[in-house]
Amino acid sequence: xxxxxxxxxxxxxxxxxxxxxxxxxxxxxxxxxxxxxxxxxxxxxxxxxxxxxxxxxxxxxxxxxxxxxxxxxxxxxxxxxxxxxxxxxxxxxxxxxxxxxxxxxxxxxxxxxxxxxxxxxxxxxxxxxxxxxxxxxxxxxxxxxxxxxxxxxxxxxxxxxxxxxxxxxxxxxxxxxxxxxxxxxxxxxxxxxxxxxxxxxxxxxxxxxxxxxxxxxxxxxxxxxxxxxxxxxxxxxxxxxxxxxxxxxxxxxxxxxxxxxxxxxxxxxxxxxxxxxxxxxxxxxxxxxxxxxxxxxxxxxxxxxxxxxxxxxxxxxxxxxxxxxxxxxxxxxxxxxxxxxxxxxxxxxxxxxxxxxxxxxxxxxxxxxxxxxxxxxxxxxxxxxxxxxxxxxxxxxxxxxxxxxxxxxxxxxxxxxxxxxxxxxxxxxxxxxxxxxxxxxxxxxxxxxxxxxxxxxxxxxxxxxxxxxxxxxxxxxxxxxxxxxxx
Amino acid sequence: xxxxxxxxxxxxxxxxxxxxxxxxxxxxxxxxxxxxxxxxxxxxxxxxxxxxxxxxxxxxxxxxxxxxxxxxxxxxxxxxxxxxxxxxxxxxxxxxxxxxxxxxxxxxxxxxxxxxxxxxxxxxxxxxxxxxxxxxxxxxxxxxxxxxxxxxxxxxxxxxxxxxxxxxxxxxxxxxxxxxxxxxxxxxxxxxxxxxxxxxxxxxxxxxxxxxxxxxxxxxxxxxxxxxxxxxxxxxxxxxxxxxxxxxxxxxxxxxxxxxxxxxx
Numbered sequence: 113x114x115x116x117x118x119x120x121x122x123x124x125x126x127x128x129x130x131x132x133x134x135x136x137x138x139x140x141x142x143x144x145x146x147x148x149x150x151x152x153x154x155x156x157x158x159x160x161x162x163x164x165x166x167x168x169x170x171x172x173x174x175x176x177x178x179x180x181x182x183x184x185x186x187x188x189x190x191x192x193x194x195x196x197x198x199x200x201x202x203x204x205x206x207x208x209x210x211x212x213x214x215x216x217x218x219x220x221x222x223x224x225x226x227x228x229x230x231x232x233x234x235x236x237x238x239x240x241x242x243x244x245x246x247x248x249x250x251x252x253x254x255x256x257x258x259x260x261x262x263x264x265x266x267x268x269x270x271x272x273x274x275x276x277x278x279x280x281x282x283x284x285x286x287x288x289x290x291x292x293x294x295x296x297x298x299x300x301x302x303x304x305x306x307x308x309x310x311x312x313x314x315x316x317x318x319x320x321x322x323x324x325x326x327x328x329x330x331x332x333x334x335x336x337x338x339x340x341x342x343x344x345x346x347x348x349x350x351x352x353x354x355x356x357x358x359x360x361x362x363x364x365x366x367x368x369x370x371x372x373x374x375x376x377x378x379x380x381x382x383x384x385x386x387x388x389x390x391x392x393x394x395x396x397x398x399x400x401x402x403x404x405x406x407x408x409x410x411x412x413x414x415x416x417x418x419x420x421x422x423x424x425x426x427x428x429x430x431x432x433x434x435x436x437x438x439x440x441x442x443x444x445x446x447x448x449x450x451x452x453x454x455x456x457x458x459x460x461x462x463x464x465x466x467x468x469x470x471x472x473x474x475x476x477x478x479x480x481x482x483x484x485x486x487x488x489x490x491x492x493x494x495x496x497x498x499x500x501x502x503x504x505x506x507x508x509x510x511x512x513x514x515x516x517x518x519x520x521x522x523x524x525x526x527x528x529x530x531x532x533x534x535x536x537x538x539x540x541x542x543x544x545x546x547x548x549x550x551x552x553x554x555x556x557x558x559x560x561x562x563x564x565x566x567x568x569x570x571x572x573x574x575x576x577x578x579x580x581x582x583x584x585x586x587x588x589x590x591x592x593x594x595x596x597x598x599x
Numbered sequence: 600x601x602x603x604x605x606x607x608x609x610x611x612x613x614x615x616x617x618x619x620x621x622x623x624x625x626x627x628x629x630x631x632x633x634x635x636x637x638x639x640x641x642x643x644x645x646x647x648x649x650x651x652x653x654x655x656x657x658x659x660x661x662x663x664x665x666x667x668x669x670x671x672x673x674x675x676x677x678x679x680x681x682x683x684x685x686x687x688x689x690x691x692x693x694x695x696x697x698x699x700x701x702x703x704x705x706x707x708x709x710x711x712x713x714x715x716x717x718x719x720x721x722x723x724x725x726x727x728x729x730x731x732x733x734x735x736x737x738x739x740x741x742x743x744x745x746x747x748x749x750x751x752x753x754x755x756x757x758x759x760x761x762x763x764x765x766x767x768x769x770x771x772x773x774x775x776x777x778x779x780x781x782x783x784x785x786x787x788x789x790x791x792x793x794x795x796x797x798x799x800x801x802x803x804x805x806x807x808x809x810x811x812x813x814x815x816x817x818x819x820x821x822x823x824x825x826x827x828x829x830x831x832x833x834x835x836x837x838x839x840x841x842x843x844x845x846x847x848x849x850x851x852x853x854x855x856x857x858x859x860x861x862x863x864x
Contacts, residue, residue: 399670488697499709
């Protein structure tokens with residue numbers, strides 16, 4: 113039975129459970145809902161949930177575990193010879209899956225009967241040709257052991273599927289029965305339904321956290337792998353970035369780090385004053401009408417995809433800077449791509465980020481502070497400068513740090529605006545490159561994941577992750593401390 | 600009722616400090632203050648009493664043009680401070696507020712040190728020539744605010760860390776530090792406990808020597824205790840204005856009498 117049908121069946125069972133559970137509770141109370149502990153729909157929901165949760169839990173677990181078990185079994189059938197390392201075992205396994213899928217399709221289309229598919233032998237049949245006829249192209253002739261493995265794979269899959277169907281239905285029916293039989297007017301259905309909802313909320317929250325952990329783990333293992341191949345001191349303190357896939361690369365992070373730092377710095381120098389002043393204007397001076405129009409407009413800026421900003425950098429800002437600082441003008445600039453180009457455009461991108469957050473923070477400063485200052489004969493700007501901004505400062509610093517971590521992680525604007533040359537240079541009109549763009553370029557194309565040139569991307573990513581995480585933590589701590597002041 | 604005792608306080612024949620004539624205030628379409636005439640005397644405590652929403656706070660905020668900060672608020676009529684119309688175009692509301700200080704309902708110290716809270720006004724208005732001068736102004740203001748002894752050892756501590764009553768006295772000291780001529784107080788004790796209230800009331804009585812004080816209060820006992828003049832507001836009208844003793848013992852208007860005896864409000 114396909115998984116979709118199984119899913120629908122369990123769902124239908126749950127809905128029947130809802131109706132029956134509700135009816136049973138009502139019957140137990142002789143139709144008087146005042147005698148019930150909970151509202152009737154809670155009894156229904158209770159049976160519904162008791163059916164769905166075990167059913168789906170078994171379904172999900174089975175779908176995760178079965179491939180792992182089968183993989184383990186089938187992998188044992190592939191002979192040791194010809195397997196040089198982990199990668200070629202994977203390759204062989206994907207061959208097995210392909211042949212198995214091919215056989216499935218052939219059976220489905222009637223090119224082979226089910227018995228033929230089971231008993232077919234490479235010695236007697238041209239498998240590649242037969243499968244090619246039904247549209248499954250294989251790279252090479254099928255080895256006998258691959259075919260055997262594929263056939264085992266098919267049978268195990270089919271059995272597993274039947275077992276799964278049985279197990280899922282059994283779990284769902286068991287849950288249904290237990291919940292239904294317990295349903296009576298005194299059952300605390302409301303409480304148990306709410307407990308399930310609580311679990312749902314909890315699991316939603318933990319998914320976000322677990323994902324972060326997963327990301328960190330995936331980075332850590334590859335980073336360790338990288339440092340086995342390339343000395344950490346050379347990575348962290350090397351001043352040259354010259355990867356060559358032929359070997360003998362120099363993979364020093366410093367030029368990239370400098371590029372990231374320089375671009376982010378320029379971006380922040382642009383974004384922080386403009387964003388902050390915009391926020392002060394919007395929250396302190398603008399009338400409600402101006403605010404109603406200006407604030408959403410500013411926030412539209414935040415919704416523009418960064419690649420569009422990148423195009424803006426490449427097509428507009430770069431040539432504009434060239435005409436002033438290039439060969440025709442001051443002669444500081446060699447090409448349209450430079451740290452300045454990317455920094456300016458990234459700064460524009462960050463303006464709404466800074467202004468929107470700061471605006472919220474400034475608005476959170478109590479009106480009583482402003483009244484107190486105005487009541488002492490301070491002007492509006494004195495009030496903003498000496499009372500409102502100092503009171504909002506920790507929050508504003510938090511906003512700026514969040515903006516900084518966005519700047520550090522930004523890729524597209526840098527790719528299009530700053531160029532690809534890894535340089536340690538003070539001139540902001542030189543092309544430079546950043547950590548993120550190098551990660552992209554190290555992993556695009558045919559990357560061999562056992563070479564330091566590809567693995568370095570993970571070390572770069574890990575470094576970047578640690579830095580932005582640190583910035584975010586500092587920002588959150590500051591913002592939290594600020595909140596305590598007024599609550 | 601022991602608290603209702605009326606202490607006979609001498610009301611000197613003082614000069615008029617603020618004179619309001621035909622004041623009307625509108626919040627959008629709402630007519631909040633209707634044709635109020637009142638004469639506030641120098642070196643006197645004047646209490647504004649009345650039920651919630653009667654416009655007493657609104658009227659108080661007219662006296663230093665704090666209502667200017669509310670967009671939809673419109674004030675008509677004349678308010679003269681020492682014979683000068685404060686709503687005249689030539690008058691800078693900022694200058695006016697330095698002369699007519701204000702203390703708010705809830706203590707609102709700035710999130711700065713105690714010293715900086717007090718020094719805020721003098722610094723803005725350039726009242727101190729040098730640091731020693733400023734130190735002196737701060738000490739004097741804190742003494743006048745009757746809080747010097749409690750905070751003299753921790754002037755660098757944040758003002759927000761004080762207790763509610765101390766914070767309110769700090770705010771009064773802060774208002775006093777700019778040497779205003781009139782001090783407006785909008786229910787200064789409503790967020791305080793009885794002991795802190797008593798301290799603030801004593802303070803108000805002392806402040807009378809130097810300032811004209813206008814206080815809005817919900818507590819009639821408080822009005823009776825601290826003020827020499829009382830104005831009773833009801834539904835945006837000034838119903839009755841006179842000596843505190845007369846208002847509380849022999850009100851002319853029956854609405855005043857009903858309010859004081861607790862039948863309306």
